[in-house]
Amino acid sequence: MEPVIVAHGGAGKGYFLEERKKGIADALLSGYKLLKEGKSAVDAVVECVRVMEDNPHFNAGYGSAMGLDGTIEMDAAVMSSDGKFGAVAGIKNVKNPVLVARKVMEETEHIILCGEGAERFAKLMGFSEFDPTTEWVKEKFKEKKSSYYKKLKELAELYGFGTVGAVALDVHGKLAAATSTGGLMFHLPGRVGDTPIPGGGTYASPLGAASASGHGECIAVNLVSFRAVDMLKEKPIHQVLGILKDEIPCRFGIILLDKHGNPGNILNADYMVWGYVKEEKLQVLER
Numbered sequence: 009m010e011p012v013i014v015a016h017g018g019a020g021k022g023y024f025l026e027e028r029k030k031g032i033a034d035a036l037l038s039g040y041k042l043l044k045e046g047k048s049a050v051d052a053v054v055e056c057v058r059v060m061e062d063n064p065h066f067n068a069g070y071g072s073a074m075g076l077d078g079t080i081e082m083d084a085a086v087m088s089s090d091g092k093f094g095a096v097a098g099i100k101n102v103k104n105p106v107l108v109a110r111k112v113m114e115e116t117e118h119i120i121l122c123g124e125g126a127e128r129f130a131k132l133m134g135f136s137e138f139d140p141t142t143e144w145v146k147e148k149f150k151e152k153k154s155s156y157y158k159k160l161k162e163l164a165e166l167y168g169f170g171t172v173g174a175v176a177l178d179v180h181g182k183l184a185a186a187t188s189t190g191g192l193m194f195h196l197p198g199r200v201g202d203t204p205i206p207g208g209g210t211y212a213s214p215l216g217a218a219s220a221s222g223h224g225e226c227i228a229v230n231l232v233s234f235r236a237v238d239m240l241k242e243k244p245i246h247q248v249l250g251i252l253k254d255e256i257p258c259r260f261g262i263i264l265l266d267k268h269g270n271p272g273n274i275l276n277a278d279y280m281v282w283g284y285v286k287e288e289k290l291q292v293l294e295r
């Protein structure tokens with residue numbers, strides 16, 4: 009099977025456009041390399057998301073957005089087409105939430121670990137402590153510290169910094185999805201978004217794989233990633249994307265990959281950088 013990988017840098021306001029385009033290209037190529045070596049779709053999406061988490065120009069890992077209290081709580085998830093799921097929610101002080109999410113999937117009987125428990129688990133798994141705060145996010149926090157805390161929809165519009173995600177099809181015909189985020193700027197402490205909710209921001213099945221970004225509460229309640237993948241049962245990918253754009257009442261963007269290796273993206277927000285590698289050809293696109 010010809011492997012394919014797709015990635016996005018979040019639906020949002022369009023900060024750091026050039027850096028994000030380059031960052032997506034770097035992340036896609038490092039995930040694709042693993043696929044070409046015969047590694048799994050899970051290996052590829054986790055590597056692709058890890059590279060974006062390490063890049064301070066994305067709202068995930070290093071560079072994550074701050075909550076209302078000035079602390080950073082991150083969400084991340086991984087899912088494989090054979091139904092395995094692992095996530096962390098509201099985790100602090102780690103560099104790569106996606107790597108911890110993978111450990112939850114592979115080393116525990118659980119699907120989601122949150123807050124302090126997730127942090128303790130990360131330590132147990134050998135991850136060292138890391139402060140994901142960047143100067144840019146600190147500045148934004150000072151500049152715009154807001155009293156908007158209840159109007160999350162407006163927060164998504166005003167401060168949508170993005171999220172990162174990847175979906176892949178490996179040479180064995182298996183699919184996987186991974187997503188990682190610092191969440192919405194100025195969210196209430198303890199808030200969990202769509203990213204770690206199975207079928208919300210992240211989903212994979214033998215039909216396809218999806219990763220979403222945008223207004224997390226809306227994406228989660230509407231199970232956007234699950235719906236995207238499930239509709240592939242009956243409809244081709246371009247129709248599924250059209251239906252999502254018409255029917256999902258959220259500010260969101262999504263990447264979708266079907267089991268035949270067709271990639272797609274749809275956006276109901278200001279801006280999104282996304283791209284894919286298929287038949288050795290890298291495409292980086294913006295909407």
Ligand code: ASP
Nearest residue numbers: 170171191201221222224
């Ligand atoms: N979906 C993310 C969240 O709500 C934020 C984003 O994608 O911008 O946590």
